[in-house]
Amino acid sequence: MEQSLLVSILATGIIAGTPILYAAIGEIIAERAGVINLGVEGMMLVGAVTGFMITLQTDNQWLGAGASILAGGLMALIHAFLTITLRANQVVTGLALTIFGTGLSGYIGKNLIGIPLATTFKPVPVLGLSQVPWLGPILFQHDWLVYLGYALAIISWFVLYRTKTGLKVRAVGENPGAADAAGINVFAVRYCCVILGGMLAGIAGAYLSLAYAPSWLENMTAGRGWIAVALVIFATWNPSKAFLGSLLFGAVDVMGFHLQTMGITISSFFLKMLPYVITIVVLIFVSRETKKRQVAAPGALGISYNREER
Numbered sequence: 001m002e003q004s005l006l007v008s009i010l011a012t013g014i015i016a017g018t019p020i021l022y023a024a025i026g027e028i029i030a031e032r033a034g035v036i037n038l039g040v041e042g043m044m045l046v047g048a049v050t051g052f053m054i055t056l057q058t059d060n061q062w063l064g065a066g067a068s069i070l071a072g073g074l075m076a077l078i079h080a081f082l083t084i085t086l087r088a089n090q091v092v093t094g095l096a097l098t099i100f101g102t103g104l105s106g107y108i109g110k111n112l113i114g115i116p117l118a119t120t121f122k123p124v125p126v127l128g129l130s131q132v133p134w135l136g137p138i139l140f141q142h143d144w145l146v147y148l149g150y151a152l153a154i155i156s157w158f159v160l161y162r163t164k165t166g167l168k169v170r171a172v173g174e175n176p177g178a179a180d181a182a183g184i185n186v187f188a189v190r191y192c193c194v195i196l197g198g199m200l201a202g203i204a205g206a207y208l209s210l211a212y213a214p215s216w217l218e219n220m221t222a223g224r225g226w227i228a229v230a231l232v233i234f235a236t237w238n239p240s241k242a243f244l245g246s247l248l249f250g251a252v253d254v255m256g257f258h259l260q261t262m263g264i265t266i267s268s269f270f271l272k273m274l275p276y277v278i279t280i281v282v283l284i285f286v287s288r289e290t291k292k293r294q295v296a297a298p299g300a301l302g303i304s305y306n307r308e309e310r
Helices: 003-032 040-058 061-085 090-108 135-139 144-162 164-174 176-181 186-212 224-234 239-261 268-293
Strands: none
Touching: 003 040, 003 135, 003 144, 003 164, 003 186, 003 224, 003 239, 040 061, 040 090, 040 186, 040 224, 061 090, 061 186, 144 164, 144 186, 144 239, 164 176, 164 186, 176 186, 186 224, 224 239, 224 268, 239 268
């Protein structure tokens, strides 16, 4: 493979992997606190249509991104209320929110299909770094949301593993009863983590409609929310590994276009399902490795906490 082609695949892989990175880190934060959020796909769709609609009305993509964050946060608040306060089944609630988000975004966006945006997120080369051979074109010739994704991966890893706040979040996810006895407000921590996860899912959707493919199409996430959920297991609940995983899935996602430019004829149906096939293969491999290394999910993941049953 030519050097320029490899650089191009990795650079476009970063772009394609950015929405998955945002959503995966949001899911990691929620699951580290013990709450599974399978509503990521629906939250991304609501974030995408909200961001597109507000940007269309204001001609300001940052206002659109902010609105998508709020929309994702509101969806996550519903999930938090049902699963933390009412102790509803987390899997069922998440699936219901995905169906609800898919329908709601389709209804809101039915008149927005085919309308172009005047303002979108454009590439902003980083001065001094964008011209560095290899690394420059791959990492530093993108838009602001990609750079914020880099920062998010670093900050979330640091907070989770190097701060007292991260220790509280992990304690709540491992053993909420012990965390409660130590004076940690389990319900507040879980609410904050779930809502933050939803906000990141919202901006992940906004990246699709405001940067990756500036437009609105029904179901435009195309299963990226589910890939993000799977990526959490691939990354063993670690944000730094989620960055590498998002790059891998992004590169696989755009691989088909580059193969076609090389003259390699492969069915478009196969190319579209390639990321999901890779997801299944990676999950099988990672599941075997995590058993060998005894890397387990948070101990209280998916389990509602009731102080009276402590």
